[in-house]
Amino acid sequence: MISVVILGAGNVGTHLFKAFNKAENIIVNQWFSRKTKPIDLYKNTVEVTDNLSSLKEADVYVLAVSDDVISNLSSKLTFENRLVVHTSGSVGIHDLDKKHRRGVFYPLQTFSKEADMDFSNVPICIEAMDKNDFNTLKLLAESIGSTSYKVSTEQRSSLHLAAVFANNFTNQLYRIAHEITESKSVEFDVLKPLILETAKKIQTMSPYMAQTGPAKRNDKKTIKKHLKLLEGSHHKDIYELLTASIQHTHGRKKL
Amino acid sequence: MISVVILGAGNVGTHLFKAFNKAENIIVNQWFSRKTKPIDLYKNTVEVTDNLSSLKEADVYVLAVSDDVISNLSSKLTFENRLVVHTSGSVGIHDLDKKHRRGVFYPLQTFSKEADMDFSNVPICIEAMDKNDFNTLKLLAESIGSTSYKVSTEQRSSLHLAAVFANNFTNQLYRIAHEITESKSVEFDVLKPLILETAKKIQTMSPYMAQTGPAKRNDKKTIKKHLKLLEGSHHKDIYELLTASIQHTHGRKKL
Missing domain, CATH: 1.10.1040.20 (ProC-like, C-terminal domain)
Structure with a gap:
């Protein structure tokens, strides 16, 4: 079982939540968003929070937020030495605060708000500083039906x-x-x-x-x-x- | 039953032959090509000829040839007042010799030589000088499973x-x-x-x-x-x- 905390409630965050939530061997411990109103409807399924300092422990923290705020948000996280990944195509892995074990989980697809996304059609580009973390992310991708690719920041x-x-x-x-x-x-x-x-x-x-x-x-x-x-x-x-x-x-x- | 003679054995001609041949209410009376060798393998299914002056009578003559030769080929046909159509996107209906009843039967799709074409995915743009001829072409398109559109030369x-x-x-x-x-x-x-x-x-x-x-x-x-x-x-x-x-x-x- 992989436990996950999602940060961000945009298109990518929402599609990932739905996919993680449906997968048998993934548990979403918490969903953080600065504004929780748009995701209040999921409150019966997952713990929703707007309080960064109350984040629960999890195997992976997924930062599904816009490129500009990834670095800053990763610094604000109050814990250390846990696996923190972002989902961006163009932000480097080193933009994440170095107090974390760092990774990237980039789904290469166009997401519409309306339609549910079939993740078997979503390749996931994975990068990690540590081999075990890489394997965790690979398993995370496979658990939602995606094909994963090992891709460096430059690639x-x-x-x-x-x-x-x-x-x-x-x-x-x-x-x-x-x-x-x-x-x-x-x-x-x-x-x-x-x-x-x-x-x-x-x-x-x-x-x-x-x-x-x-x-x-x-x-x-x-x-x-x-x-x-x-x-x-x-x-x-x-x-x-x-x-x-x-x-x-x-x-x-x-x- | 609509009887057809196909002229031309390129991609479009070959795909049209296969579709016409499969349709219940279409009979291909003849298939003309300057060089018959590439279509010799169809000789058991259809009469193949390289002789323009021996063309049989048919309801529709389909000129599936390159743009440059449409006008000339239509003039060379030895009969008159029959329905002759070309399959080009960019040649006008008036480029066909005026001794014929003229029309256009333009399949808007990309054709590969290898794969068989499912004509339910091929919209056919139809133009005709005469209303009855238009209806014949519409029926021809529908008989191979295509959706037909009435489209002027300019369109x-x-x-x-x-x-x-x-x-x-x-x-x-x-x-x-x-x-x-x-x-x-x-x-x-x-x-x-x-x-x-x-x-x-x-x-x-x-x-x-x-x-x-x-x-x-x-x-x-x-x-x-x-x-x-x-x-x-x-x-x-x-x-x-x-x-x-x-x-x-x-x-x-x-x-």
């Missing part, structure tokens, strides 16, 4: 950066596709199966192999037609830059 | 353009994410669940509502950190442009 930073491309920037391309279809009164729904298939394709094929389209083919006629159709210099700039990027990747163009 | 062009953003450009962002992880010896696999979830999210939520991340939050510290991490001006340019694009969409920045 985690690059994953966090890559995730911005794969998630935020990709989503912005969906948004632009939405703007383009909307401007001609076409339902965005028509594009949804393509979007899903594009993401599915690279589950078994490298993005390099999966590439198709006018940029890869160097189909100048279609590219010219598209640039003419695009309204606003902003969409044009993105079209040109990503076309050049594809041509660079596929050996058509030097950048 | 189809914008869908084709939007698909470049949603498919080719998105895939290039996956590629860049792959390059970033690879450069730090991290498995690209860690990102795959995130990529799938990002695509799934917008099936029920607008891309606008689905957006998260440092650009949307205007988290300057993280953006600065990411730009420092990026190797090569090329990835930096894309990061900056798409960050600006997100901030423009979410009201943080004038472009």
Whole structure:
């Protein structure tokens, strides 16, 4: 049995609480939040507190708080030499106060407030200063059905950066596709199966192999037609830059 | 029963043949290709020909050929006043020879040669000059399990353009994410669940509502950190442009 105290009641904290609470070999001893009101509804299931100095003993303290406050919160903890982890993609392990045994438990996924998260779809990137602590975190991840990866701080930073491309920037391309279809009164729904298939394709094929389209083919006629159709210099700039990027990747163009 | 002759044996032609052949109320009378060798294996199932002047009568002639040859091929057909459609996203309906009853049957999906295509995931954009012909094409689409959409030539062009953003450009962002992880010896696999979830999210939520991340939050510290991490001006340019694009969409920045 692994005992846990969660600190933070945002998206990540709440999803982790639900997953930990459901797991057979994890017990959540306490849930801390500066403001307990949003999590009062869980009071029958777990002890909720807003008092840092009354934290109970536990095997792992999970700091699911925003990047800016991780360091400070870890210093304020009144105990020492216990396993304290944060859940951030871009904060170093050494940002945690050195009085603790330190670790990172970074779930690499996009969390919505509404839908329950199936943690079998959430890879967890783990880092720890101590081998036993690493194994505890690995067991914690596996207990909620996640696949765990051993990832250093430097590697985690690059994953966090890559995730911005794969998630935020990709989503912005969906948004632009939405703007383009909307401007001609076409339902965005028509594009949804393509979007899903594009993401599915690279589950078994490298993005390099999966590439198709006018940029890869160097189909100048279609590219010219598209640039003419695009309204606003902003969409044009993105079209040109990503076309050049594809041509660079596929050996058509030097950048 | 709808009778069909398919012209062209590329990806789209082959997938359409398989789907038509499987459908209960469609009969493929003939399959034409300039080079019949790659489709010789279907000879027991369908009549294969490389002779344009021996084409059989059918309700619909489907030109699944590259954009450049559609117009010319349609002129070369020796009959008149029959329903001839092309399958292209970016070629106008009027590019077909006017001696025919003309139409478009554009499947908006990414086709791999290897995997069989489930046409219930393939929206078909339909256009026709004649109402009866439109209904025939609609029935043809429904008979292979597809959802059909009535889409004008202008709308189809914008869908084709939007698909470049949603498919080719998105895939290039996956590629860049792959390059970033690879450069730090991290498995690209860690990102795959995130990529799938990002695509799934917008099936029920607008891309606008689905957006998260440092650009949307205007988290300057993280953006600065990411730009420092990026190797090569090329990835930096894309990061900056798409960050600006997100901030423009979410009201943080004038472009």
